Amino acid sequence: MASLASGWRIQRRVIGALMIRELLTRFGRENIGFLWVMVEPLLFGLLVGLLWRVARGPEEHGVTIIAFVVTGYLPLTLFRNAVNRSVRIFSVNASLMYHRQITIVDFVFVRFLIEMIGGMMAYLFVGVLLIYLDLFPIPYNVGWLIAGWVVYCAFTFSLCLVLAPLSEMSDVLEKIMPVTTYIAIPVCGTFNMVSWVTPGAQQFLLYSPLVNGMEMMRHGVFGPSVTTYYGFTVPIVGTMFLLALGFTLCRKVRRTLVVE
């Protein structure tokens, strides 16, 4: 038990130190410093929302369009950033392998955590602002909103954990990643709800853990004014599978990682 507790203490220390280091190297101490982490998702959510508002009018399928886009785009930004940032993460951070208490899984986790915290801060900020401007409903059920967010994040992290080692094994991955995340937008549930598509397509979409998470979040925000479909089986099985695969691949890559 003692070793478990001390392991946990070391782990917490390492994660904290890596977070600070990452925030410093990425954002520095100038002007707003680490608050930049929420600026990108914030601007994306707000501006794309406005764009849709101008192009499509105030409402779609019975919900405020800005609120709809914001609920979809903020998680998408998290997904895209987290996934793109996990590419080549090991070779970039290789010099940290000089300290044995740091593992390569920590790198992936820390980068993901920063994106997640940035996304949550942006969500909170945009939400409060838009509620004030009466463009966003007061969430119908915050519990489902959080549950959906957790499901969405857990799957995103497990995917990062697979992509990070894969990107070290093959150069091709790095090149096809941006286009893949773009093509994957429909299965992220960002701009489409399950209830809008045909029953056949619905079944297909519900095999995406991200869609399940997104539907939960939308249920949490809009409540019964939209029809939502979701379950926990697909996200949990999908996440567990990718986590197991990711840990295995990380171990494999670590054995051959070359440190200057």
Next chain:
Amino acid sequence: MIRCLDLAKSYKHGHRQKTVFKDLNLEVAPGEKVGFLGRNGAGKTTLIKLIGGVEMPTKGKVVRDMSVSWPLGFGGGFQGSLTGYDNARFISRIYGHDYLAIKDFVEDFTELGSHLKMPVVTYSSGMRARLAFALSLAIEFDCYLIDEIILVGDHNFQRKCQYELFEKRADRALILASHSAELIRQCCERAMVLDKGVGVMYSDVGEALNVYSAL
């Protein structure tokens, strides 16, 4: 005690494979001073990296029953874009030490003054060596892994290292990779000569140096 059991390391690049060494066995007891000798590319640095856990062996394993420092070389363990102080903070955080104590020691040992507020990329190799040394001496280890680095600094720095490492920490184990016969003779009780993928340990340093100079 550090034990290397049937250690082998090879690097793959595409379809090529290069074996650095194989079937290497080594034991270092607490307080022992061991030197590694070998020509460039013989695997001294690789062996030190494996002992330090920076890279993983292709075969075999390293068992560490005492605390082992990270390998002290030029760059290792630094974040170049961060300042000297930020690196010191980082080290104090991950090793769970008090930052202020480390800061004082680093300032005193490195004599870098306001350079410590500059990113490490702007340092000369001698300045880096000072910082690297200061950081690892600030965290107390049972065994220090040193890769050539002592030879980099100026006279004043070498004297300080001498004092901190060989006098103040005379009870610690030391693993030293170097080309300098004088240094190995002076500091080590045993030496391993690495050549053509094989490591041979000599309990007599003079003999090891003779073998090495005949390579």
